[in-house]
Amino acid sequence: MANEDLFWYQHNNWKTGVADKGGWKGRNKVGDGGWQTYKNVFASSDGIVYGIDDAGDLYWYKHDGWLSGTPSWQGRNKVGNGGWQAYKNVFASSEGIIYAIDDVGDLYWYQHDGWLSGTADWKGRNKVGNGGWQAYKNVFASSGGIIYAIDDAGDLYWYRHNNWKTGVAEKTGWTGRNKVGNGGWQAYKNVFASSEGIIYAIDDVGDLYWYQHDGWSSGTADWKGRNKVGNGGWQAYKNVFASSGGIVYGIGAHLASAKPAFPIKGSRHDDVAGGHMQTDFTLDAGGNLSAVTRWWTNVKLTGFTGSVTMVLTDENGIALWAANPQTHGVDGEWVGNDDRHENWSATVPSTIIDQVRGYAILHQHDPHWRIFDKGEKFLDWLRSDEGKETVGAIVAIIAIAA
Incomplete structure (x- = not known):
C-alpha cells in the first residue's frame, strides 16, 4: 500500500465561486504519510479531522494550522474504541456532530463534546433516522445539521436535522426530504461540502466544481454555480473532504517515495x-x-x-x-x-x-x-x-x- 500524505488547500473564493488565480492557497503538505491506513477520514468545522481505522477505532486531530496551511497539529487522540468500521458511512456536520449510517439504513447521531479538546467525551448513540439511508449513493453534511444525499438516479436531496444539537429523535426533528437537484450528481467521482451550503464536486477527469446552495437553510432548490474552480488533478487523490470556510483536504500518494x-x-x-x-x-x-x-x-x-x-x-x-x-x-x-x-x-x-x-x-x-x-x-x-x-x-x- 502506497504511503499517503495529507494536503491542504484554502479556497479564498469559497463564498463566491469566482475562478481566478488568486482564488486558492496551497497545495501545502500538512501531514506526512500514514493517512492511507484509515478506512475513512472526514472533517467537522474549524479544522477538526477524524479518522477510522480497520479495527473501528476513531481518532481525533485538531489542525491548528487549518487557516494558514501550516503543519501544526494536536492529536492523534483515540476518542472511540471500536465499532465504527461497521458503519456503511460516517460523516460530520459542524461543532463535532457526527452521523453514521448502518447496513440496514438507520441513521445515528453522536455529539463529540470533546471536539475542540480531543477528550473522549460523548453524547449519543441516538437513532435519528429509521431505515432507507443505505439506499443513497452518497450522504454528506454541511454546517448546522444540513444533510445532502445523492441517489442512484443522480438526484440530490436535502434534509435539515432540526435537533442536530440535541440528537432528540422525534417527528418534528427533521425538515425535508426535498429534492434540490435533478439528476447528474451520480456522475461525479466525489461530492462533499464545506459550511453554509457550499458544495464541491470532482468529475472523472479531475476537474473541481463549486456550487452554492442558496436554499441550504430552507430546502429550496435555489443555486449559484456550476463553476469550475479547479482544472484537473483532483481525481488523483484517494479522498477529498472539507472543513468549514472553504478549507479542503486531499489524501494522496507520498511523492517522496514514488518513482x-x-x-x-x-x-x-x-x-x-x-x-x-x-x-x-x-x-x-x-x-x-x-x-x-x-x-x-x-x-x-x-x-x-x-x-x-x-x-x-x-x-x-x-x-x-x-x-x-x-x-x-x-x-x-x-x-x-x-x-x-x-x-x-x-x-x-x-x-x-x-x-x-x-x-x-x-x-x-x-x-x-x-x-x-x-x-x-x-x-x-x-x-x-x-x-x-x-x-x-x-x-x-x-x-x-x-
Whole structure:
C-alpha cells in the first residue's frame, strides 16, 4: 500500500465561486504519510479531522494550522474504541456532530463534546433516522445539521436535522426530504461540502466544481454555480473532504517515495480569453517530451492568442524545469482559421528526469504573460510563493504512480 500524505488547500473564493488565480492557497503538505491506513477520514468545522481505522477505532486531530496551511497539529487522540468500521458511512456536520449510517439504513447521531479538546467525551448513540439511508449513493453534511444525499438516479436531496444539537429523535426533528437537484450528481467521482451550503464536486477527469446552495437553510432548490474552480488533478487523490470556510483536504500518494513510471502521459483543457486550449503530452524515460496543443474558439468574430508551457516538479511540488512556451493564435469562426493543432517537443535534462514526481500544464492568454519568456527568471518565479500559488490554483500537481 502506497504511503499517503495529507494536503491542504484554502479556497479564498469559497463564498463566491469566482475562478481566478488568486482564488486558492496551497497545495501545502500538512501531514506526512500514514493517512492511507484509515478506512475513512472526514472533517467537522474549524479544522477538526477524524479518522477510522480497520479495527473501528476513531481518532481525533485538531489542525491548528487549518487557516494558514501550516503543519501544526494536536492529536492523534483515540476518542472511540471500536465499532465504527461497521458503519456503511460516517460523516460530520459542524461543532463535532457526527452521523453514521448502518447496513440496514438507520441513521445515528453522536455529539463529540470533546471536539475542540480531543477528550473522549460523548453524547449519543441516538437513532435519528429509521431505515432507507443505505439506499443513497452518497450522504454528506454541511454546517448546522444540513444533510445532502445523492441517489442512484443522480438526484440530490436535502434534509435539515432540526435537533442536530440535541440528537432528540422525534417527528418534528427533521425538515425535508426535498429534492434540490435533478439528476447528474451520480456522475461525479466525489461530492462533499464545506459550511453554509457550499458544495464541491470532482468529475472523472479531475476537474473541481463549486456550487452554492442558496436554499441550504430552507430546502429550496435555489443555486449559484456550476463553476469550475479547479482544472484537473483532483481525481488523483484517494479522498477529498472539507472543513468549514472553504478549507479542503486531499489524501494522496507520498511523492517522496514514488518513482516515475514511464512513459508519463497527461492532458489538460482550459477556457482561455473566450476560447479554448487543450494539451496532451507523453514524456519518456530518456527525457523526450512530445506534445500537441489545440487552440480553438466558438466565437464568430473574435479570436485569441494563447501560450502553453509544461512544468515538471519534485516531490515537494517545487518546479524543476519548464518547457519553452508555445504561442499561437486563432481567428473568429467567421474571420479565418478558428481551430489549429500544433505539435511541439522538448528535451528534459538527464539530471532532472529521475527527480520528477509531478507536472503541471499552464495555459495562458498571451501576450500579457510575458514571464514565460524569461527563462531562469520564470523558474525562479515558479518557485516563489506567488508562482507556487499560481500552479496550485491552476492544477493540483499529480503524483505519478509507480
